[in-house]
Amino acid sequence: MTMAATSHDTPVETAERPTRKQPDRTFWLLAPGALWMLLFLVAPILMMVYVSFWTQTTFKIEPTLTLKSWITFFTSDTYLGALWTTVRIWLIVLVSTLLVGYPAALFVGLFVKNKTLSTALLVLCVIPFWTSFLIRVLAWRPMLGKEGAINMILMKIGVITQPIEVLLFSELSVIIGMTQIYCVFMVGPIAFMLGRIDPSVIEAAQDLGAGFWRIFRTIILPLSMPGVVVGAIFVSVMVLGEFATSAALSGRKVNLLGNIIVTQVGSLKWAFAAVAGVVLTILMGAVVAALLRVVDLRKEL
């Protein structure tokens, strides 16, 4: 039925399309998506910035502008401590995902010549990404606990006589958990960049007598840098916005800015939560901007 109605006026439309209708059509195709993002992404973020200057009373906020919440944030040991913990955990996880992920990416992207095998290995690395994030976090509890799998194995082979208690409910467990969950985002981009290296370049270096380390330092590492930067951006944004891993594995010992936001919202301290959110946004923006300075991605990709 609708088909007949549309076909009626088509000849005119097709004739006019390239000249007048085009910008119009683009506009209507984009409008719903762009509007959705403006209303439900940009507006909430702006609201967060705005509310951070509101006045916080015990259970509610009033739209009287003040710097009080900001002053409270930057004079409180709890908040500053959370900021410092966030930065520290982020740096450690960034380095550990790179160190853990790079060799695997090197093998998958450069050493496996068989395309099917390297794709299969990459898929194997990505599959956990499809399973529930919370379950993967929770899976570390029976691994790291006092009676957990790692302690049990270590005691059985006689490396230790007493279980290592620091494995779970500590900063270490948060770092281990985050490294495992996020290193996939490092491996993918790096393996992709390594896969694009022309093998003849490496062969030429070999023929001229360069050893592996020399080739690695002068060819492989520089050419993989865009992958490292992309991976670092992924990992940084996700780790800085984290709160679930520390909630599950640190036993409340590690408080990230994300955890502060969750607790503040829970106790209806909206203005404080907003301040923590804005600080987190600024931190994230600075980190991404700094990483983009390291390598000019547009030129390299």
Place this chain on the structure above:
Amino acid sequence: MNASGIKFGLGVYTALFIVFLYGPLVVLAILSFQTGPEGGPQFPIIEWSTYWYKHLFGLTPPSRIAPLPIDQALFRSLALAVMTMIVSTVLGVTAAQAFRKKFRGSGVIFYLIVLGMMVPGVLVGLGMALVANTLGIDRHWWGTAFVLHVVYTFPFAFLVMLAIFNRFDPSVEEAAWSLGVPPARTFRKITFPLIFPGVLSAMLFAFTLSYDEFSRTLFASGRDLTLPLAIYGTFSVEVHPNVFAFGVLTTLFSFALLGTYAVLMGLSVRRAKRMAIQEEA
């Protein structure tokens, strides 16, 4: 370079790396078969049993361990994932369709869309909670949480479709238009079958991401729990193997989705090949 030695070393490393990725999930799966209700979430397995799976479905006599609140949560999570999947796929296809033509301001719009997958859930979630709080809107999983799920999954759908349209030969469409086929019909008969693999991928992304999403939901969904929120609720208390059993089931569900996707994808590729052969003959 002594490539073979290094290659062997890196191969062994990669194998260990994969053990590192999968080890915890395997341990979790094994422990889900612990005996209950007295068996705890650790080794050794006292006796193999499916007690915790029965516990999950309320088939065991009441014990001191409360069952996970999953029946209603499962419905909500599935409904939310389907809603998110439909809306974000439609938005992704239309937006990517617009990007096939060059237009002014395309850079800004591109970053506006991609921002949705980059901004952490805790920030948009908080922002949305503040907006709802100020405007006096009640937060619900089907309202405030749903729009945030789309904010998160729409960029994935958009990027997938962008990649598909990049490899797409516009001359087939132009041929249809010049033969007087109306645009809506051209889309249905020509464009859509060609972009179908992309649409399928976008749908899989959107469904899975929404089904597992929880940081946005935590702030924006109000009182009613979705599945991930039910799991998150167990974080602060002692964990029992019933959560592990649930983890196994939900992982199997994700794999089943992935399998269905692979089968559908294979069928569509085969059909495309058959059509190509017919055309040649």
